[in-house]
Amino acid sequence: MNLHQALNRLKSKGYKYTGKREKLVQIFTGEDRYLTAKEVLEQMQGEYPGLSVDTVYRNLSLFEKLGIVEGTEWEGERRYRLHCGGDHHHHHLICKECGRTRRINVCPMDAILGEPKDFMITDHKFEIFGYCQRCEPENIG
Structure with a gap:
């Protein structure tokens, strides 16, 4: 956006x-x-x-x-x-130090659940926290 x-x-x-x-x-x-x-x-x-x-x-x-x-x-x-905009489903890697994000275009929910029976998923959120290359712990000081 x-x-x-x-x-x-x-x-x-x-x-x-x-x-x-x-x-x-x-x-x-x-x-x-x-x-x-x-x-x-x-x-x-x-x-x-x-x-x-x-x-x-x-x-x-x-x-x-x-x-x-x-x-x-x-x-x-x-x-x-x-907001990233668009309708393409994706998730983010989030740097805990600087807050920058990187888009990941796979959905872990597919591997975890697939299409569950008797339940309609309307929304979910999956975020992975860690450190970007600039902020890796040895660079934090």
Whole structure:
């Protein structure tokens, strides 16, 4: 998903387009990683010094509901990244140090369950946490 697609989705669902919301999406389009609400707030405070963390959380929650961002729980905190877009089913490798993600195009659910009888799977999430090449433990210091 890019900035234009994200803002169009917001407008097409009847939500107000504001400079703050545009800035929020711009932050995610410039990052290929998960961000916390606090990290987003820090990047926005230069332009919007009175912005509250509650406002950031409300907008992130709305963006997640609209499929603009994807959220995950990690180390006790909700983190967000720009939605990958498209309908292609995939999962992510997530670096625990920098939050960068890498797409994996196989689904472990296929190997685990296949098509279970008497149960219709409507959604699932599979994430693998570790360290990217830049952040491997011997490089962390």
